[in-house]
Amino acid sequence: MSELLKGKNIVVMGVANERSIAWGVTKSLHNAGANLIFTNRQERSYKKLTKLLEQNNIDAKLIVSCDVSDDESIVTAFNEIKEKVGVIHGLVHAIAFANRDELKGEFADTSRDGFLLAQNISAFSLVAVTKAAKDLMTEGGSIVTQSYLGAERVIPNYNVMGVAKASLEASVRYLAEDVGKYGIRVNAISAGPIRTLAAKGVSGFNEKMGVVEEKAPLRRNVDQDQVGDATLFFMSELSRGVTGEVLHVDSGYHIIG
Ligand code: N5H
Numbered sequence: 001m002s003e004l005l006k007g008k009n010i011v012v013m014g015v016a017n018e019r020s021i022a023w024g025v026t027k028s029l030h031n032a033g034a035n036l037i038f039t040n041r042q043e044r045s046y047k048k049l050t051k052l053l054e055q056n057n058i059d060a061k062l063i064v065s066c067d068v069s070d071d072e073s074i075v076t077a078f079n080e081i082k083e084k085v086g087v088i089h090g091l092v093h094a095i096a097f098a099n100r101d102e103l104k105g106e107f108a109d110t111s112r113d114g115f116l117l118a119q120n121i122s123a124f125s126l127v128a129v130t131k132a133a134k135d136l137m138t139e140g141g142s143i144v145t146q147s148y149l150g151a152e153r154v155i156p157n158y159n160v161m162g163v164a165k166a167s168l169e170a171s172v173r174y175l176a177e178d179v180g181k182y183g184i185r186v187n188a189i190s191a192g193p194i195r196t197l198a199a200k201g202v203s204g205f206n207e208k209m210g211v212v213e214e215k216a217p218l219r220r221n222v223d224q225d226q227v228g229d230a231t232l233f234f235m236s237e238l239s240r241g242v243t244g245e246v247l248h249v250d251s252g253y254h255i256i257g
Helices: 021-031 043-055 071-084 112-134 159-180 205-215 224-235
Strands: 009-013 035-040 060-065 090-093 141-147 184-191 246-249
Touching: 009 021, 021 035, 021 090, 021 224, 035 043, 043 060, 060 071, 071 112, 090 112, 090 224, 112 141, 112 159, 141 159, 141 224, 159 184, 184 224, 224 246
Parallel strands: 009 035, 009 090, 035 060, 090 141, 141 184, 184 246
Antiparallel strands: none
């Protein structure tokens, strides 16, 4: 156990189960000595989270409910964090959503509602939580979100999520400029395919993992723990010179033509 994040209060958004990227992040940050605050939306993920924390002997500093599609819910959640914890030093955003039936076929068939839903939950949510979190980051801070290569290139089936992730990555850059003057950094991790609950049942996922094993420089897939350790880097002073960046944690897959 390192002490890289000793005394740091970090909010983790997006643990649904043990396969969640946010759970890999939780383990890495906990092992580095961070105090963790969690947000979740559904009763089901609250139960799952408390069970996981218990099984892994992790004490949450606080668990608050937060629905990122609702401005009032975000304000209430961060007010509660302010009251009960005070200053925070980090925020991990690992939330996305798109309609499953729009993650296949042609992007041109995306509905207006489906497009806006993906943007709302997967991209605007970062803007909204950054606004709320920055007021609590009075000692500086670090914000990290999750992206995917489909933001940069056309990846079959990723469709409306690719456009939402492009928006998310651009938001990282604009937010980084806004909050840089307060000593707050904003970065993204672009992970290779990882078998999470969100990825379950989406078309083309298994094939994608096979291609990474075959073509990526490291010839293997990445896992939640690797994203967790990269997030630890971003949360710590080791990355103090880095903001507005998208770091690929993908076995090098993105450099291959
Ligand atoms: C090219 C691919 C495969 C096709 C695209 C997958 C995109 C997945 C992301 C979104 C967030 C999945 C999603 O919203 C699914 C929902 O419609 C249904 N699922 C749920 O409601 C579950 C229960 C909950 C936990 O999910 C959410 N989102 O709340 C991309 C893959 C190779 C890589 C990948 C899987 C990227 C990614 O963005 O996750």
